[in-house]
Amino acid sequence: MVCLAVKAGSPVTFPEWKALFTELMPGLEVQDWYAPSFDPARVDYAFVWQPEAGRLAQMGKLKAILSVAAGVDHILADPLLPKGIPIVRMGGDETETQMADYVRWAVFSLLREAPRWHVAQARASWARKDMPPTRLSTNSCVGIMGLGHLGTHVAQTLLAAGFKVCGWARHDKQQEGIVCYAGPDGLLPFLQHSDIVVCLLPETPETKGMVTYSLLSHIRKPAGFINVGRGAVVVQADLARALQDGTLHGAVLDVFETEPLPADSPLWAMSGVLLTPHVASEASRPARARYVVATLAALERGEPVDRLYDPAQGY
Missing domain, CATH: 3.40.50.720 (NAD(P)-binding Rossmann-like Domain)
Known part of the structure; x- marks a missing residue:
């Protein structure tokens, strides 16, 4: 038995x-x-x-x-x-579907300025004139960092939803309909081609602390960032700095260096940020x-x- x-x-x-x-x-x-x-x-x-x-x-x-x-x-x-x-x-299948649904929601939330609508709602403010114009999905390229099982499924789902999609992996990958970059030499072109970057990298000695202020600064403006991979991949102080000074226009974050996210983290109060408690794919x-x-x-x-x-x- x-x-x-x-x-x-x-x-x-x-x-x-x-x-x-x-x-x-x-x-x-x-x-x-x-x-x-x-x-x-x-x-x-x-x-x-x-x-x-x-x-x-x-x-x-x-x-x-x-x-x-x-x-x-x-x-x-x-x-x-x-x-x-x-x-x-x-x-x-359920793990992959949930992740794809979450990322699609996160991408549309950044394009439609949902974090700022959320702040306006909390203030009971009709902030119609204060919001930037809506960006169109057909004009936006979503970059997927990490093209494993989940990353590939997410990329194909976004492609089917009408987005331009590119991907980056540490090693060469080929995906139909997706512009793929690989290795250190491919990272900068990948970032410069992406309007919103979705981090789906695992935590390894190579990826830990990989997402720095410098890396975020190369995403095409107005830049968006979504982290559904591992919190340790991102230098959280650099992420906060990029959001505070406008290097990043907005972010949707599901994973963090320390979980639960400490109450004194500046991320809680940032108007361009949506936070979720590690629930992207459960x-x-x-x-x-x-x-x-x-x-x-x-x-x-x-x-x-x-x-x-x-x-x-x-x-």
Whole structure:
């Protein structure tokens, strides 16, 4: 019998997870990470969010670790993480659709000046004459930083919505209908071609702190920025500076260096900014359970799986 350990939320959510996994994969043994009866020696697979340091190392039969989220930094933070165990990132159609919907909303919000309308509403101000003219989607190029699974899906969705789309990746990528740039030499042309930049980069040693004031200054004016990747990719003080001095006209931000965003952050009070609490892509429990079960079945058959973490790439 295959055994799955689950740490995918608070202890009160475990019965729902167990019911979902039992229905989708009869015969699967599902262990509650928090239960006093938890037996690490029985675990074949772990489905986790922020596992306590050393806990995974206690599981001598562990075949793979499945992340509750698209990122795996919460797993890699474990200094005692067992070596050589495959790590699988969360994916699936619902994850991709939610991200694409969020980014589309964010792009249109910047084009239609939604952050400033929001501030006017809070003041009960009919600020019609104070707003810049609306920009058209057909005249705007959205640049996607990061052309992995999510970035590619977002790019294709924006393309279908009528936007011009370009993309940048650390390595060469080719996408139909999208102007693709790659590597250090391609970064400046990518930024200069983009009116709004969407950051979907993973956090790696190469990308951490990559988005600086200098980088933001090269986005075509009036520049917009959307971060749905990782907070650590952006130097937050530089982002605030770019918004304060007009280098950036507006931003929609879902991820931050510190979460929750501290109450004293200047970003809260900026009129050109919309903030959301890391919710851009949060697939439902049934969707995530389906993805996990499909991944377990493939692993048990010895088949390759999607979204396998590659230590050499850093994502």
